[in-house]
Amino acid sequence: MTKADDRPASLSLQSVSKHFGPVKAVDGIDLDIGQDEFFSLLGPSGSGKTTMLRIIAGLERPTAGRVLVRGQDVTAMPPYKRRIGMVFQNFLLFPHKTVAENIVFPLRMQNVGRAERGERLVWAMKLLRLDGLAERYPNELSGGQQQRVSLARGLISRPALLLLDEPLANLDRELRAEMEVEIRRYQKELNIPFVYVTHNQEEALTMSDRIAVMRNGVFEQIGPRNDVYRKPATAFVAAFVGQSNQLTGRAEMVGPDSLTMTWRGHRLHLPHPDGIAAGDEVRFFIKYEDVEVTPERPAQGNHLGGRLRDIIFKGQTANYIVSLADGSEIIASASSRDQKVAIGAAVSVTWPATAGMCFKS
Amino acid sequence: MTSVGDRAESWRRLAMSVLLCLLYVFLYAPILFVIYASFSEDIVWPFPPSFTTDAYAELFDNSLYSDALNNSLIIGLGSGVLSTLLATAGVIGVLRFPSRRRALILITFLAPLFVAELLIGISSLAFNARLLGLPGNLFSAIAANAVEGTAFAFLIVLAQLVRYDWQMDDAAMVFGASPARCFWEVTLPTIWPSLFGAFLISFILAFNNLEISFYNLGAIPTLPSVAWGSLRFGLGPELFALAALTNGLVFAVFALMYVLMRTGIVKFGYRGV
Structure with missing residues (x-):
């Protein structure tokens, strides 16, 4: 992968594999993601894309291979030391905490001082247009608001990397289209690399700089979104991307x-x-x-x-x-x-x- | 046509209401009678009503009962806490770390439910005294009661925690919470009502227990053993007072929980997401 400068890649996977018994969920993946990239993992369910995301987050240990974040080997590091943000498909907001408490949770876990937590909360609430919702509980929010809170929680600590696991799958069509544009805007404004997992090719094409199409634990094709759409490398990609x-x-x-x-x-x-x-x-x-x-x-x-x-x-x-x-x-x-x-x-x-x-x- | 249908319907309702009332009488009449009788001058035939608190005075004068109450509370609290801790750890282990032997593990946790209390009492006495050479005391009574308590608590905690989404813990850990912090910050605040329920049940089981405690305690009095022992001298009025007080306490606790729930001060159960 060529990059504009020679800083280490924000994320590197080196021949990463994950086997569950005889099943090879992820099979020898190599990948470099740059600082300014919006990267999508596109594939049908069971293709290994969520397992890969969990390996990057540290929730799953790879069977073989190495994971590097900003050049540092984190393969053996538990998730809570990696300083990675994540947004989940079913939001996973903490039900007993208010919106504000949910959003500052990562900062509290990193022992950031009260004053700075307050400042960052204001910043995140403004960025995601959550004004006036600070004291609400998650069950008092609409699906779109919950997903915004979930994004704010993922972004507030300005993580080295933000992982998004089908974050729009539970939203209705109109809201999804609106959020697609917004999520890409946050990535470009904040200059944090996003790794976005989806089975929805429209989402991947709308938001991404680069797309990897995954099947059976391997990349069928990886490249700029135009290439994946216009020049599919395999029959599977040709059938899966576009109509x-x-x-x-x-x-x-x-x-x-x-x-x-x-x-x-x-x-x-x-x-x-x-x-x-x-x-x-x-x-x-x-x-x-x-x-x-x-x-x-x-x-x-x-x-x-x-x-x-x-x-x-x-x-x-x-x-x-x-x-x-x-x-x-x-x-x-x-x-x-x-x-x-x-x-x-x-x-x-x-x-x-x-x-x-x-x-x- | 309609009027006939309406009449049939109202008869049906009446029949159901009567049935419901009979059911309540069946459940509560003996308990209410004991409470009523405990305030009466003549407990053998307390009619017509004439009220006194003599029975309660007798109860509080007798130091045996206060010793017995203390011991029963210690056994109940100790066994309740121990059972809840063990059961919670067991449930979390079973649910978080799937195993092919899950069914076997579950059955092993629940099996003490099917062992007679008498047998638990005798065997723990034999095991502690003969094999380990330990004397019978409150600690061994707590441990023996917790055998049954753990199985009950396990069932209650399991029924609630199967609904818990462990991805919540994944989320907390990605955001920087160590496993211990994750438990205190995220898991426990969500699951505590079920732990509280498990504690209540295992507390009451141990508090009320006669057989298991008796074998482990011998001469050390507990409320059930004193109540049982005093039967030799006939039904004393202080027994009526004791029964009424114990029931009153349980009712008070449940009334308090109900009020707290209705006013929204405490939420038992999940805030659905």
Whole structure:
């Protein structure tokens, strides 16, 4: 990992593994996270991302490997000495303590003086817009307020690192979208590295600088969010990130930059990654937004004839579902404003020969 | 049609009310009678009512009863505290550190519930005196009573703590609380009502116990053993006063808890998150 300066990384994992009996929850992970980074661990449930977060926090001892925070080896250090902040999915506010008592808890545990605790409390309450709630108890707060308190508690001691374990999973959709933007803003303003665990690809894409897609305890891909979205490294990433049509067929003619695949009797011209030979079975992924629906047959690129079955209105965009002659469906996403074709009309689905990604299956 | 339905409904309600009243009479009539009789001049046939506090005077004059009360309180407190501590440690161990032998561990903790008190008394006497060469005294009575008390307390604490979210402790530790501090700051303030309940039950068990204490104490008096012994001379009025006082105390404690709960001064149980 290249970084702008040569300070030690805020967090380094060196071949970290965690085995539960025969199960390898985390399997030899290497990772460096810089001081100014918003880093997301994205994966389905059971992929090992929460175990990894618990290893970083010190709540779980790795079976093998080392964990370094700001260059210091903390592998054997108990959680209460690591000075890491954490935000939990179910908030985990202390039910018998008021909002203010909850927020200053980390400072009290670090034996920070009363005067400074007061100052920092004011700062944190203001940052998270919790004014007027100091004396309330957690069960008197809404879900969004509880999550704000939980964030304030995580940030008040200005930790070396803030870990977030699916913090928005229990909030409703609207609130989630609002918090996504806010959480990223705190990270940028405070310049504390955030490690964010989620199974929700939209959250990861909205907030992160870099994303690691995890499956079965290993990284399928790690890179800037654009790369993970635009250039998936594996078929799993292609299927998991973004919304794609998946076409499986057999490679026929293989050229240096392109290949030809037969899919349900149609010949498609697709980009050619390394390692696919003629005769191989190929999985081709193309994102909804890379497909276009036109009334006429285009002059260039791939095209499939069909009928527009339905339009799913999403607000800014709409999904156009096209049924092909054999009953299979291709979905295209475009602005919902320029609906050039009507439902039931005969249309062409089209995309350029360079769009999408092929993987050998 | 409706009126017939209404009449049937009101009969049903009346029947249920009568049943409920009978149930209360069954539960409380003997206790209320003893309290009433303890204030009467003639305890054998206390009708028509004529009140006096002679029975109480007799009770307080007799130094045997005050010695017995002291001993019973010591046994009750000692066994209550010991049982609660052991049971809490056991429950936390079972819940926090999952084991494939969890069922076996649970049964081992609860098994003393199925051993007759008489047997606990005799066997602890035999074990302490014969094998260890210890004399019978209040300490051995506390220990022997705590055998049963721990099993009861374990059951009560377990029933409450299965609902406790141990991730709360994870959170406290990430924010810098050592395990001991985490227990005092986070775990105990949340779970104390169940520990208090366990203490009350194991206190009352040991306070009231005759068989276990008797074998370990011999001639040292406790309230149950004195009450039992005095039966040889017939039902004395001071026994009625003793029974009434003991019950009055228990009622007072529960009334106090009820008032505290209703006024919100103390919260028994969780503040739901």
